[in-house]
Amino acid sequence: MLIVGSKLLGYPVLSLHVGGEIARTDTAIINPDGLKVVAYTLDGALLKNSEVGNILETVDIRELSPRGMIVDSIDDFVTRENIIRLDEIMSLNFKLIGLKVVSQDGKKLGKVSNYTVDSVSFMIYQLIVQRPAIKAILDPELTINRSQIIEIDDYKITIKNEEEKVEVKAKVKDFTPNFVNPFREPNYASRDSEDKTS
Numbered sequence: 241m242l243i244v245g246s247k248l249l250g251y252p253v254l255s256l257h258v259g260g261e262i263a264r265t266d267t268a269i270i271n272p273d274g275l276k277v278v279a280y281t282l283d284g285a286l287l288k289n290s291e292v293g294n295i296l297e298t299v300d301i302r303e304l305s306p307r308g309m310i311v312d313s314i315d316d317f318v319t320r321e322n323i324i325r326l327d328e329i330m331s332l333n334f335k336l337i338g339l340k341v342v343s344q345d346g347k348k349l350g351k352v353s354n355y356t357v358d359s360v361s362f363m364i365y366q367l368i369v370q371r372p373a374i375k376a377i378l379d380p381e382l383t384i385n386r387s388q389i390i391e392i393d394d395y396k397i398t399i400k401n402e403e404e405k406v407e408v409k410a411k412v413k414d415f416t417p418n419f420v421n422p423f424r425e426p427n428y429a430s431r432d433s434e435d436k437t438s
Contacts, residue, residue, distance in 0.1 A: 242356040252308030293317035298362040340396040
C-alpha cells in the first residue's frame, strides 16, 4: 500500500513490549541511491536518556498500522554512530522535499512537495511536484513515477522528457491485439458478402 510520506511524520511508534506509544517520528532519512526511506529520527520523553537511541531503521518496523509503527521494544532504536551505513547516508544530508525537478532537456517542472512510500519496503514510488507559479494555474501538481527518474544529485532530480512519455502513450494506443475472436463465426466476412449479392 502506498502512503503519502508527510503522513508518517509525527507518527506514533508503538512497542509490543510496553504495549503503547514510546516515541513519535520526526524526520525521514532517505537514501538517494535507490530512493528509499531507510530510517526515521525520533522524538519523545523516553529518548532523553543518553543510553537510548533516537533513530528507528525501517527494517526494524514489524508492521505499519493506522495506529502507528509497531516495533518490538525501545531496544530497536539506534544512534547514528551505531551503524556505519546509516552514518554515511546521514552525512549526505540529502533533503528530498524542496528539491528541484527538471526534464532531461532542461525544462523546470517544479519542486518536490511530497512523495508516496510503500508501507512494506519503504521504497519511494512517486514524487509529488509543486508546479511553478505560471504553470500552477492549469496544473498545480505533477505526479512522477520513480521509473521516470534518470538522475538525482544534491540540487535537482532529472526525469525523462515529456515528449518521451507521449511517444510511449501513442505506441500503446496503436497496439492491435493479436488474437482470434472466439465470438465471431468462422466465415463471418464471406456470409456478409453472400447476403449482399442475394
